[in-house]
Amino acid sequence: MTTMTRHQQKDIKLIGKFVEVYCTGTHGRVEREAVILPETLGSRTLCPECAAFLTYAVTRRLKCPLEGEKPTCKHCRTHCYAKQQLAKVKEIMAYSGRTLIMRGRLDYLWHYFF
Numbered sequence: 001m002t003t004m005t006r007h008q009q010k011d012i013k014l015i016g017k018f019v020e021v022y023c024t025g026t027h028g029r030v031e032r033e034a035v036i037l038p039e040t041l042g043s044r045t046l047c048p049e050c051a052a053f054l055t056y057a058v059t060r061r062l063k064c065p066l067e068g069e070k071p072t073c074k075h076c077r078t079h080c081y082a083k084q085q086l087a088k089v090k091e092i093m094a095y096s097g098r099t100l101i102m103r104g105r106l107d108y109l110w111h112y113f114f
């Protein structure tokens with residue numbers, strides 16, 4: 001039994017994956033801990049900085065007042081995130097987007113952009 005909508009689950013799963021790709025690729029060899037995602041979404045292994053960001057992103061997503069009115073968060077992320085986190089999410093998406101393309105993981109991008 002879940003209290004999240006399918007869109008919330010999808011978005012949270014995706015942002016978790018993107019942050020993990022970004023952290024692994026840009027933050028090098030640092031201490032990482034598992035960040036547990038809500039309900040059945042598993043966990044991501046991240047450095048403290050990325051863990052804090054992911055926690056923020058998940059919280060914002062669960063509190064989104066527009067739930068049900070939109071297909072995904074991609075259209076309103078700009079209004080939802082604070083300025084600093086918005087710059088960060090853009091950086092993460094750009095980096096992870098490129099990385100996933102190079103790895104041929106277009107399935108993730110497909111889910112994100114469509």
Ligand SMILES: [Zn+2]
Nearest residue numbers: 023027047050
């Ligand atoms: Zn990191």
